[in-house]
Amino acid sequence: MATRLVQINMKAQDDAALGRFWAEALDWGIDSEAPGVTNLEPVGFAYPDPVAVCIDIVAYPDPKTVKNRVHLDLATTSAAHQAELVARLTDLGARPADIGQGDVPWTVMADPEGNEFCVLDPRPGHQGTGPIAAVVVDCADPRAMAGFWGEAMDWTLHEVTDDHATMRSARGVGPYLEFLRTPDTKSGWNRVHLDVRPYRGDDPAAEEARLLALGATDPGVDRSAISWTVLADPEGNEFCLLSPL
Template sequence: MIGDMALRLAMVNGKARDTAALGRFWAQALDWTVFSDRPGATAVGPAGFTWPDPDALCLDFIAVPDPSTVHGRLHLDLATGSAAHQAELVARLRDLGATPADVGQGDVAWTVLADPEGNVFCVLEPRDVYRDTGPIAALVVDCADPPAMARFWGGALDWTVHESTGDFARLRSPGGTGPFLEFLRTSGTRAWWNRLHADLLPYPREAQKAEVGRLHSLGATDADVGQGDVAWRVLADPEGNEFCVLAH
């Protein structure tokens, strides 16, 4: 439930050439439904989802002319309950149009795939920590300083830090529901595509201006991604990852 939180992670926003096709892929991949499909924008969420659901996370795909120019450091990790489930899910995703991806992972227990527009994601082997997250185990962000990012995002969302080391940090909503938000130390320039960012929804929705001010005080900065005159505010976290504070 919302509780006293003033900001909620409401959506993961992705850029795409064909939003309807990518939305259908992810709806089938996660056993979700398409709850909004309009020209240039397709949103998917759990069965019965009605925007804005106070508890559920959804995915929203927005058309852009050239998605390859959009840069992001966030990817999805999908949860599985058993080795058989992992194998079945990977096979089903391949049938839906996912392809194997090599990001230098080597011989690992999880499977790295790319969706039909090239966005890399992982299908994890069974892990007890993700037993109750739903189909999305975690939103994973590459970064230089995981503890600092955990402090910023923990303050931004009022999420609980479950683990924090020099190389890795993990947060989750205080109610212990939904996916984790994780930060992984990386170095160098990444060669694969992910065009995802977080959309945050204020409660009450009229609190957008106050919440933007609070995020500035935590270290966020204004960002210009060519959005023009829009109702939402585009910000960047202390490592430059863009995110939006919605107005509705």
Template sequence: MALRPVQVNIKAVDHAAVGRFWAEALGWSAYSGRTTYVGPAGGLVWPDPVVLGIDVVPVPQPKTAAKNRTHLDLATASAAHQAELVARLLALGATPADVGQGEVPWAVLADPEGNEFCVLEPREVYRDTGPIAAVVVDCADPRAMARFWGEATDWAPHEANDEFASLRSAGPYLEFLRVPGAKTTPDRVHLDLLPYPGDDNAAEVARLRALGATDLDIGQGDVPWTCLADPEGHEFCVLARS
């Protein structure tokens, strides 16, 4: 039994505008309705998406927390590509962000509603991930987070030490980066997971609870998905297939 990470959920006041930004950023298409789904051109492939997409969900409140504890890293193929992408994103409405990174070879930006992300310098490890290199989660214990998420999903361990751990299936990596300080506020970015065809949602949720996940009430009411938090409090959802 396992769950598939199928989309990165980003909260936004103007979901259509933020969705368009991310579609332009990734070279994908935006499909707007109740939310704005961002994925490769060619039409929606739900409920069996072939890539890790982005779902931009409307919320009434603007971002107020200092820094999201989950963010995206974007891949580039060359120094020229990195420079071109940064310039294009700034023209689309991104802004430079200072999260205490100091002098680094990557660019730290924020989308039009302040959600931080990085445009990486070219790295061989990300050459075949697609436009999203990694989903990066700030945490206190990378090894423990990798164990939980490795059990929760079918993504295989790639690297693990006291400062950094990563998992991967096809496409982007899921990375855990040790940072000081504990999570104190709800995040505006989280992962949504989906059972495989034929698997039982309730059984998968029970399995996650046994692994250390906890139930989460964020005011979602009666919805067909289940809101949970991992052992360090990072929100995520288990979606229903229908």
């Protein structure tokens, strides 16, 4: 048994407006839109497929107050492309963000609801990822996080150091999943989290038990009105275990 990263879940006070921003930013389509939920994926995409990690934007009344533990890194192909993308995102409603990054070759921005993201400088390793180069998770121990997620998913571990760990789908396509050592501590529920999905025919209860045995925890979310399971990784970051597909 194994899971794979299929989407990120992002809370928003106005899911429709934020969905329009990210659809324009990534040149993606709005796959479905219901009251309080906006789903984004590439045009013509057949879900699920590791060539893309989709985005679910879900309405949530509380405003963002702290730096997100999970953010997106956007890929660029040249310095000119990076500058053009920053300008286009600014026109769409993004703004520069200072998270203490100092003088770095990438540009840190925030979307219209304040969610941080990075427009990366061109990097050979990110060519072919699609518009999202990586989904990045802040953590205290990248090695331990890579150990857990490397067992939880069937993705391939590419690099592990004390400060950084990188994974990618077993097919070598789509964005990377990166764990970045930061001094910040988790505060409250994550407004952005990972959604993973087992494969068709897998037993959801057995998969939940397997993840718990690997070091996941149960944060005690009421399951009476939902069809998925909310768990937390060893550093307390919530994630959703969706139904097999």
